[in-house]
Amino acid sequence: MARPLILHDDRLFPADPTVRGIARELYATVAALPIISPHGHTDPAWFATNEPFRDATDLLLAPDHYVFRMLYSQGVALDDLKVPRKSGVPATDPRAAWKLFAKNFHLFRGTPSWIWLNHVFSKVFGFTEFLGEDNADAYFDGINEALATDAFRPRALFDRFNIETLATTEGPHDPLKHHKAIRESGWGGHVITAYRPDAVIDFEDERGPRAFERFAEVSGQDVYSWKGYLEAHRLRRAAFIEAGATSSDHGHPTAATADLSDAETESLFQSLVKGDVTPEKAELFRAQMLTEMAKMSLEDGLVMQIHPGSHRNHNVGLLESHGRDKGADIPVGTEYVQALKPLLTRLGNDKRLSIILFTLDETTYSRELAPLAGHYPTLKLGPSWWFHDSPEGMMRFREQVTETAGFYNTVGFNDDTRAFLSIPARHDVARRVDSAFLGRMVSEHRMDLVEAQELIVDLTYNLPKKAYKLDQPRPLPAPALAAE
Known part of the structure; x- marks a missing residue:
């Protein structure tokens, strides 16, 4: 016999009745706020065509x-x-x-x-x-x-979920036709893209050869020359910004950065293009390209997101039969202090640059990430990510990061999901966990209720908007095209 499915109103709140009462009051402040989803992997075609699932x-x-x-x-x-x-x-x-x-x-x-x-x-x-x-x-x-x-078509659900902004993620070789269709449709939903150049940066990525071909086609540049390759990135970043992008995203195996001379970088690039690919060369090029992308961010204003520390596609058999992203990605230990030093030495004090750091290695929260973000004006900490996108993971993040980085060197929550219907659930969990954490601080008289009420709104809504530059005026969507 099936059991009743009841979502308790106090789910994820503390068992202590005093703290639970405070958490309940804080959550009520933000429960109905719009969802800011600045990083994810939903399919823009859903919103371009609005076809039924x-x-x-x-x-x-x-x-x-x-x-x-x-x-x-x-x-x-x-x-x-x-x-x-x-x-x-x-x-x-x-x-x-x-x-x-x-x-x-x-x-x-x-x-x-x-x-x-x-x-x-x-x-x-x-x-x-x-x-x-x-x-x-x-x-x-x-x-x-x-x-x-009709009530369950993608656009109707987008509105029902009270999503203010939803970012998808595309590679520089993507022509962004779905985003163009969304803008030209006249629909008011704010769906933007994010620039994810991994496939044309990582020479160990099996998608590379075809991605490079498409990169050349959509950019009109000789991407096999260093000058043309850099210009292609600039042009595609500009096209992404036109499609609403406010951020780039970099899913490298490590957080390594480098600061090579122009001559050294061009020589490394040409060696890799000619097929002389070794793990060491591929890693050095990925490291240098984080610095190159940071330089471009100073020019065009894109916020950088660095998502390191996943051994992707660990199951070789599944990669061969079913392709990428089939649940076989495994977290690995990740070092940040020395890895980021070349980039931070070059650009870490430039307030125009904004870098959001993520991790799958929770041992780095209090030892490396919080101290780095608590010092460098360029750095902010992304929320608990992927395997740690859980009530326990969110609480561990707050407990280990706050004492050094505070709340305002973090960027709120982003859901990073392909599962569109789960977006409200994920944001609800984050709002409840943050309410529970702040409720405890109020109950311990570490802040008063007014402070906590201001803070829960910042964590839920204001910080992600500011971190991803979504608090700036944006153009209205283009009017629907007349039928020919």
């Missing part, structure tokens, strides 16, 4: 690596979950895939996915019983019926 499996299961990595760890084949292969989408019945997911839904107990998915099931679709094997068909049919209505 296909079905429950296609929307909630097959694209969500948080979900299928857990199932894969328990022996469930990705093909049986309808996760696309390189060769195409497996001919798996979507209902059968959903029922397999429902049968194993208990595996997610205690994880962030359990919180996010139940929020989606309850708040977005209105289910009143926990998902399980017995009601899998009812869930599948109910979700599909909802998705067939």
Whole structure:
């Protein structure tokens, strides 16, 4: 028999009644604030075409690596979950895939996915019983019926979720046609892009050869010469800014930076272009390109995001069969103090530059990241990320960072997700955890309630807007094009 699905009003608040009461009051201040989502991986085509989502499996299961990595760890084949292969989408019945997911839904107990998915099931679709094997068909049919209505089209959900800004992430070789279509549609939703140049910076990336070809095509530059390569980046960054971008994003294996001479950098680049690629050369070029991107940020104003420390696509077999981003990314230890020193020595005191640092290595919070951000005017700390995007991870972040960096050297919350329907759930978790943290500080008389009320609004809304330069005036969307 299915159990009632009830999201308790005090979920994630402290058990102590005094602190819980304060947290409840703080949360009420921000619960209905608009969502600022300045970094993520949703598909801009959803908002460009506004076509209905296909079905429950296609929307909630097959694209969500948080979900299928857990199932894969328990022996469930990705093909049986309808996760696309390189060769195409497996001919798996979507209902059968959903029922397999429902049968194993208990595996997610205690994880962030359990919180996010139940929020989606309850708040977005209105289910009143926990998902399980017995009601899998009812869930599948109910979700599909909802998705067939106008109220569940991407733009309608965007408005329903009270999203003020949503950033997607594209590479410099992307022509940005979906963002152009969004702007020309006349729709008022603010969907922007972010510049993610990894595929044409990392010579160990298997996407590189094709990405370089497309980079040359869309930029009109000789990207195999150092001068043309740099000019192509400048031109594409300008095109991204025209499409609304306020940030760049860099997902390098490490946080290494370098400050080579122009001659040294050009020689290194030409060696790599000619095919003389070694791990050491590839790493040095990635390190130098963080400095080159920082120089360009001084010119065009893009905020830099550095997301290091993931051994991506660790499962070689899955990479070969299903491609990238299939749940096989594993955190590794990451050093920041020496790694960032070349960049910071060159540009770390220039207030015009803004760099947001992320980590998957929590041991660096109090030892390296908070002291760095607590000193250099260029640095801010991004929120707990990826594997640490959880109530416990968020609390650890606040506890270890605040004493040195304070609150105002952090940038609020961003959801960094491909799962569109989970965005409100993720932001709700962050607002509740921050309310709980501040509630404790008020109860310990480390700040008063008025301060905490101001601070919770800053953490939720003002800091992400300021950090990502979204508090600046933006042009109105272009009017819809007349039909020819």
